[in-house]
Amino acid sequence: MLYLVTGTAGFIGFHTAQHLLQKGHEVVGIDSFVPYYDVKLKERRHDILAQHQGFTPYVIDLADVGAVTDVFSKGSPQRIIHLAAQAGVRYSLEFPETYISSNIVGTFNLLEQVRKRKIEHFLFASTSSAYGASTDYPFRETIPADTPLTIYSATKRGGEHMCHSYANLWGQPCTAFRFFSVYGPWGRPDMALFKFTDNILKGLPIDVYNYGNMVRDFTYVEDIVKAVVALSDAIPQAGKAVGPFDSISPVAPYRLVNIGNATPVQLNTFIAEIERATGRKAIKNLMPMQPGDVEMNSADTTLLQALTGFKPSVPVSQGIDEFVRWFRDYYNV
Numbered sequence: 559m560l561y562l563v564t565g566t567a568g569f570i571g572f573h574t575a576q577h578l579l580q581k582g583h584e585v586v587g588i589d590s591f592v593p594y595y596d597v598k599l600k601e602r603r604h605d606i607l608a609q610h611q612g613f614t615p616y617v618i619d620l621a622d623v624g625a626v627t628d629v630f631s632k633g634s635p636q637r638i639i640h641l642a643a644q645a646g647v648r649y650s651l652e653f654p655e656t657y658i659s660s661n662i663v664g665t666f667n668l669l670e671q672v673r674k675r676k677i678e679h680f681l682f683a684s685t686s687s688a689y690g691a692s693t694d695y696p697f698r699e700t701i702p703a704d705t706p707l708t709i710y711s712a713t714k715r716g717g718e719h720m721c722h723s724y725a726n727l728w729g730q731p732c733t734a735f736r737f738f739s740v741y742g743p744w745g746r747p748d749m750a751l752f753k754f755t756d757n758i759l760k761g762l763p764i765d766v767y768n769y770g771n772m773v774r775d776f777t778y779v780e781d782i783v784k785a786v787v788a789l790s791d792a793i794p795q796a797g798k799a800v801g802p803f804d805s806i807s808p809v810a811p812y813r814l815v816n817i818g819n820a821t822p823v824q825l826n827t828f829i830a831e832i833e834r835a836t837g838r839k840a841i842k843n844l845m846p847m848q849p850g851d852v853e854m855n856s857a858d859t860t861l862l863q864a865l866t867g868f869k870p871s872v873p874v875s876q877g878i879d880e881f882v883r884w885f886r887d888y889y890n891v
């Protein structure tokens with residue numbers, strides 16, 4: 559099958575494309591190598607994907623309508639997994655315009671191409687932060703998500719709404735998934751696990767927000783990929799629910815699905831696992847909560863399991879071991 563995956567030089571896009579290529583699928587990959595973090599890491603990921611014959615990369619900005627049109631003029635994929643985005647909470651306070659350009663304009667440009675062709679399934683990466691200020695744990699897809707706390711979550715919620723409108727107007731089947739705190743090898747340098755491991759190995763202090771009183775549903779990247787690929791076979795049909803917990807739209811072939819580990823972990827436990835895996839003690843710099851952040855996220859994955867029979871299960875102890883092994887090897891430390 560021919561998949562178009564966006565964000566293939568990114569953390570999750572790289573793993574997703576690699577998984578599909580290893581299964582014998584063809585992948586057209588789009589990424590603009592945004593210099594939000596180390597571009598060398600992105601190049602290395604694409605180099606690995608380029609070892610597969612079935613990989614065709616395009617280094618283009620999704621906000622460039624002409625470039626996006628060009629890619630589609632060369633052929634239509636059967637399925638699209640749209641992972642490219644400007645992510646990050648802190649960065650969104652300083653550079654909000656990049657979120658509009660990548661997450662709103664980029665997603666719109668893709669959807670416009672899709673509607674002209676109508677493909678089998680459009681899958682869109684959203685985030686647990688779409689639940690905003692909600693404290694109705696564990697988050698179920700059917701609870702209201704109308705209190706975004708950052709421009710990042712607002713643009714992701716906007717992306718979900720754009721997908722619903724295209725599903726409604728053009729009958730384009732679309733699944734939006736909300737990822738919960740993804741981590742693993744080849745991970746993002748701006749995220750906690752990467753920063754903590756790096757500083758702990760260098761003997762430098764780590765910034766621990768909200769004095770460590772945070773809880774996250776850390777989800778291993780391999781589980782995320784398995785769930786995404788399984789969901790690509792679960793093509794939504796308007797109003798056809800798999801249970802009372804289904805988020806399926808009554809009017810459009812669109813649904814929202816959480817992808818999380820459903821096992822929330824205290825930040826201090828997470829740090830203790832990194833200490834164990836590295837064999838070093840962390841020097842903790844206890845800090846107040848960052849603006850736009852939340853104390854807890856926690857996924858209800860009943861819908862994911864009903865649709866795919868799959869439940870993420872890698873415990874943080876195992877996932878952190880895998881990450882630390884990769885980190886030491888990659889950076890030779």
Ligand SMILES: NC(=O)c1ccc[n+]([C@@H]2O[C@H](COP(=O)([O-])OP(=O)(O)OC[C@H]3O[C@@H](n4cnc5c(N)ncnc54)[C@H](O)[C@@H]3O)[C@@H](O)[C@H]2O)c1
Binds near residue numbers: 567619644738740
């Ligand atoms: N990592 C997580 O914990 C997490 C949690 C929730 C949601 N998500 C979502 O999952 C997706 C993948 O996240 P990730 O962690 O792999 O992030 P990432 O930053 O590693 O990957 C995103 C990729 O998209 C590319 N990109 C950004 N804007 C682009 C544009 N305009 N045109 C083309 N390419 C562009 C970047 O260069 C990058 O390589 C994102 O949509 C993100 O919002 C991630």
